[in-house]
Amino acid sequence: MEIRKDITARFGVIYFLAAMVGVIIVVKIFMIQNMDTEKWKGIAKDLKNNTTEIPAKRGNICADDGSILATSVPQYELRLDLAAPRVKRIYGDKSDAFALEVAKFFKISKSQFKRKLDKAFKDGNRWFLIYPEKVNYNQLQKFKRLSMLKKSIFGSGLIVITESERVMPHSELASRTIGTLNKGAFGGIHGNVGYSGIEGLMEGYLSGENGKAIKRNYSGRWINMPIVDPKDGSDVITTLNVNLQDFANNALHRQMETSQAQWGTAIVMEVKTGEVKAIANLGRRKDGTYGETYNFALGHAGCSEPGSTFKLMSLMAAMEHGYVDTSDVFDTGNGIWNYRGQTIYDSDYYRGGRGKLSMKRIFELSSNVGVAKIITEFYEGHEEDFIDRIYNFGLNKPLGLGFAGEGVPYIKYPDDDVWWGPSLAWISYGYEIKLTPLQTATFYNAVANNGRMIKPKFVKEVRRNGILEKEFKTEIINPSICSKGTLGKAQDLLAGVCTAGTGRSLNNPYFPIAGKTGTAQVAYNDQGYEKDGRKNYQASFAGYFPADDPQYTCVVVIVGPKGKYYGGSVAGPVFREIVSKVYASFMDRRENEDELVAGLPEVKAGFKQEIEFTAEELDLELETGDADSDLIRVKPEENRLTANSLQLGEGLVPDVRGMGGSDALYLLESAGLKVRMKGIGKVRKQSLKAGNKIRRGQTIYIDLG
Numbered sequence: 001m002e003i004r005k006d007i008t009a010r011f012g013v014i015y016f017l018a019a020m021v022g023v024i025i026v027v028k029i030f031m032i033q034n035m036d037t038e039k040w041k042g043i044a045k046d047l048k049n050n051t052t053e054i055p056a057k058r059g060n061i062c063a064d065d066g067s068i069l070a071t072s073v074p075q076y077e078l079r080l081d082l083a084a085p086r087v088k089r090i091y092g093d094k095s096d097a098f099a100l101e102v103a104k105f106f107k108i109s110k111s112q113f114k115r116k117l118d119k120a121f122k123d124g125n126r127w128f129l130i131y132p133e134k135v136n137y138n139q140l141q142k143f144k145r146l147s148m149l150k151k152s153i154f155g156s157g158l159i160v161i162t163e164s165e166r167v168m169p170h171s172e173l174a175s176r177t178i179g180t181l182n183k184g185a186f187g188g189i190h191g192n193v194g195y196s197g198i199e200g201l202m203e204g205y206l207s208g209e210n211g212k213a214i215k216r217n218y219s220g221r222w223i224n225m226p227i228v229d230p231k232d233g234s235d236v237i238t239t240l241n242v243n244l245q246d247f248a249n250n251a252l253h254r255q256m257e258t259s260q261a262q263w264g265t266a267i268v269m270e271v272k273t274g275e276v277k278a279i280a281n282l283g284r285r286k287d288g289t290y291g292e293t294y295n296f297a298l299g300h301a302g303c304s305e306p307g308s309t310f311k312l313m314s315l316m317a318a319m320e321h322g323y324v325d326t327s328d329v330f331d332t333g334n335g336i337w338n339y340r341g342q343t344i345y346d347s348d349y350y351r352g353g354r355g356k357l358s359m360k361r362i363f364e365l366s367s368n369v370g371v372a373k374i375i376t377e378f379y380e381g382h383e384e385d386f387i388d389r390i391y392n393f394g395l396n397k398p399l400g401l402g403f404a405g406e407g408v409p410y411i412k413y414p415d416d417d418v419w420w421g422p423s424l425a426w427i428s429y430g431y432e433i434k435l436t437p438l439q440t441a442t443f444y445n446a447v448a449n450n451g452r453m454i455k456p457k458f459v460k461e462v463r464r465n466g467i468l469e470k471e472f473k474t475e476i477i478n479p480s481i482c483s484k485g486t487l488g489k490a491q492d493l494l495a496g497v498c499t500a501g502t503g504r505s506l507n508n509p510y511f512p513i514a515g516k517t518g519t520a521q522v523a524y525n526d527q528g529y530e531k532d533g534r535k536n537y538q539a540s541f542a543g544y545f546p547a548d549d550p551q552y553t554c555v556v557v558i559v560g561p562k563g564k565y566y567g568g569s570v571a572g573p574v575f576r577e578i579v580s581k582v583y584a585s586f587m588d589r590r591e592n593e594d595e596l597v598a599g600l601p602e603v604k605a606g607f608k609q610e611i612e613f614t615a616e617e618l619d620l621e622l623e624t625g626d627a628d629s630d631l632i633r634v635k636p637e638e639n640r641l642t643a644n645s646l647q648l649g650e651g652l653v654p655d656v657r658g659m660g661g662s663d664a665l666y667l668l669e670s671a672g673l674k675v676r677m678k679g680i681g682k683v684r685k686q687s688l689k690a691g692n693k694i695r696r697g698q699t700i701y702i703d704l705g
Contacts, residue, residue, distance in 0.1 A: 050215040052224060056208030058164060058192055059233030061178055061199070063242045064277070064460060067704065068661045068677070070168050070178050070199070072192075073669045075134035077161040078143065083124040095121060098148040105143060106131050127159070134163065137670035142650070164192060166199075169665055169677035173245050176281050176295040177458070197295070198238060198458060201402050205462045205470070208233035234464040239275035239457055243585060244268050244578075248278035251577040255558065256282050256290050259570055262560030265296040266574055267441045268582070269553045271544060273474050274445065274454030277552070278578075279438075295405070296557070298438040303407035304559070307520025308366045308567065309440055309542045310430030312447070312490060314375055315363060317389040319486045323378040326360040326489050330373050337369045340421035344372050347519070347566070363493045364501030366517060368429045375428035383414040383424050393481055394453060399439060401456065407436040430520055437540075441555040444515070444542045446478070447494065448550035451487045453478040495547045502568045503541070506576045511583055514550075515543015515575070517567035522559060536560055539570035545579050554578055653700070655690035656683050661704055674699040 061070040099117055103110035108131075120128040135143065140160065143149070149158055166181055179197020194203035211230030248266040256264050261284070268278040281302075283293030296302030318324045335349030346353065346367050354365065362370030379386040390396070396411045411433045412419055426432045438456055446453035455475040462470040482490075494514035497503045502517040518540035539561055544553040556571040556578075564570055654671055656664035664683045668675045672694055678701065687701040 051227075052213050052215060054211035054213050054224070054226060054228075054230045055162075055164070055192060056210050056230035057232040058166070059206040059208065060235045061202075061206070062235055062237050063240050063245075064238065064275075065241070066237065067242055068169050068665060069174070069238065069240065069242075070166060071665060072164040073167050073666055074137060075163050075165045076137070076140045077134050077163065078130040078140075079159040079161065080120075080128040080130055081126045081157040081159055082121045082128050083126045094148065098146075101146045101148060102130060105146065134165070136672055138650075138672055167665070167669065167675075169661065169675060170242060170245075171676065172292045173242070173249055174240055174279055175292040177240070177276075177279050177297075196404050198236060200404050202236045202459060202462070205236060206233040234462045234469055236459055237461045237463060239270075239273075239277060239460055240279070241277045244278040244582060245280065247578050247581040247585075249280040249282075251574045251581075252280045252282055252556070252558075253290060254577075255570065255574045256284070259558065259561035259563065260284075261558045261562070261570075263294070263296050263302075264556070264558040264574075265302060265437050266557075266578065267297050267438060267553075267555045268578060269441055269445050269456060271445055271448045271550045271553055274442075274457045275460070276456050276458050295403075296437065298399075298401065298403060298407060298436050299405045300407045302557070303409065303434045303436045304522060304538060304557075305431050305433060305520050306435050306440055307430040307518040307538060307540065308368075309444075309516050309518035309540055310433070310435075311363060311366065311371050311428070312494070312516055313390060313393060313395065313443065314371055314386075314428045315359065315493070316393075316482055316486055316490050317386055318374055318378055319489055320389060320482050321378070321385070324359055324374055326358065326493065328359050329356050330359065330362060330370055330377075331356050332362065332367050332370045332373070335367075335369060337372065339372060339376065339425045342422040342425070344368050344425060346370075360493060360496060363516075364496045366497075366502050366519075371429050372425040376425050379424060383419075386424065387411065387413050387427075393443065394478055395435065395439065395443065399436075399442060399456060399477075401458070407434075407439075409436070409439055410434040430518065437555050437557045440540075440542050440557075441553055442477075443481075444544060444555065445553040446481050447487065447490050448514075448544035448553055451480045451482055451484070452476060453481050491547075494543065498543070498547070502566075503543070503572060505568060506541075506572050506579075508576070508580065508583075511545060512547035513543055513545040513579060514547035515541055517541055517572060519565060519567045537565035539565055539567045541567050541571040541575045543575065545583070552579075552582060651694055653686075653688045653690050653692045653694055656686060656702065657690075659683050664702060668700055668702075672696070672698075676701045678703050 058072045060068055060072075063069055095117055096114065099110050099114035102108075103113050117128070144158070168175055168178060177197050179199030179201070180195050181199055182193050182195035192207065194200040194206060199206065209231040211226060212228040213224035213226045216225050248268055252264050252266045255261075263281075263283040265282070266278065266280045267276065269276050279295075279297050281292050281294060281296045282290040283296070284290055285293065294301055315324070319326075332346065332355060333353050335346035335351070335353030337344045346369050348354070353369075354361075354367070357365070357367065357370055359370075359374065362374070375386060390411055396409055398406055398408050400406075411427070412423065414423075423432055442453060442456055453476070455477050457472065457474060459472050461468060461472060481487075491514065494516060495512065497516055498507050498513050503513075503515055506513060506515070518538075520538045520540075522536040522538045536559075538557065538559045540555070540557045542553075542555045544550040554575055556574045558571050558574070561570050652671075653673070654667050656667055659667070660682055661677060665675055665677065673688075674697065676699060683702050683704055685703040688698070
């Protein structure tokens, strides 16, 4: 009985204490919600205000084989907290010594820096900018070893702000298509938001997800304490091929300099897939040099009257309606024809004209009079039938590529206010309409692809840490742009241009080509085709090769050439050079490609974290031993890989042979070198010998293979 009373008493005490705790909790909650509201709101606000973003590393943009086209390299801004308690103890009257060290390091005036430093110290500046330019990783490590700083980095007041700089190892190659970043726009940080080109198109994949950190003050120094790790961006694998891009760029650049033209573009597209393998855009700068100033291939500024390359579309429309066949004969007269008050000329009218010609010869010789007579004879009075057929070809709609600033085609309709008497004739040979060069390429590619029109493709896939995340399939715009009969005749017309017409100088004895030359007068800002007695011309060539088994479509457009201005003599040579190099480098090798041999991966050196990840994915044993540095050199041994730390000499050229392009680029940039990269794969050669002393602003050339 006594035991039961004792137990009951003890439980009573426990219940009482529990009840008291409950009351205290309820009272505390009441106080927080009603009495201490402002206090806790302030604490929550402080926590929110002290939260900062940790930027994610932006993904790489790569060529079709994985070689780097654009990557992010870390850069560092150096600042000093001159109000930190320990800074006062470290510096005191030693600011003169610190100013001397900084002046020597950056090769600047000691007296000027000392004045700025003293003023900032006096004002208690907690955000003093030490040097206006950002430094690379190698420079940062050297700076931290200055005698005034290395005493205690934690308390020295040094603040290092990390930012990313976007670099393109292949310089300007396809730079307008690769795109640019918009510094700090749309809520982004550190200028890490895609603005144009593939950078903008694939922003959602490249950007990743920023992490979060809370700022904490330790001994007068603000430290970021991560609470959510950033998720780095994915890598975007494009359709661009570095070698084909190099061919197109070099061929176009040579002709631009020869003709002193205003701008030009060259496009190479794979017939079956629509993959854009090369897209060069060169504009004339103020200093007379040429560079990637604008994406003329697909942008608004490149949307222009196509001229004679449009004759293919016109005659295909007439053949599709059953009005005309390639053997039908029309009288081109003396090469001059007046239609509704407007005079139409053939290019060789001064020779007296060519008289009666078959439709095939009219196309091969690019007779404006002949094409205009054909179209007006069969469509006058019901012009909408002609335009509707052109619309059915899909030429009145944008390609819908998703790029910012994509050009919008313009093909007027008979009901439009701007339609006038001679519009039908003018449109028939490529005037009073506008197309981008890429739209012309897309149509010609459809003819090469047995009538199947494919949407141009710039991105193949997205990968995260080498693992496929998303694959982009080929998109079909129109499974058949015309009947098989019309298609076969169109292909025959294009082949004839290069064997017996205006493109015969481009014919190659080793492989046949098919295409159409184009020459058009360019209007001066829609104010007419002549200004101060001068005319401006556009030369073009659109075609595909080989003609008997099309693999690639190529379109070249050059605007404002001086001297020669015909498509065959200005744009044609660019087409011919590209075709010759593509054939020599790719097409004659296809039957002799070696099969891939399974075995250990050829990894010689790189970042430890990435090599560890690769080894894990491939289920390979990686023996790191005492390799404790970020960079390691790897040696394959039987069924495993062994690694050693990669030692880097201070101020000396690193040995990057055997490294992948991305790792080599980062290491060389960090060492303070400007990098120019050529080829694909791993580094085979480097222009500067490893171990040589680095000179400020020095450039190193590396060959990949």
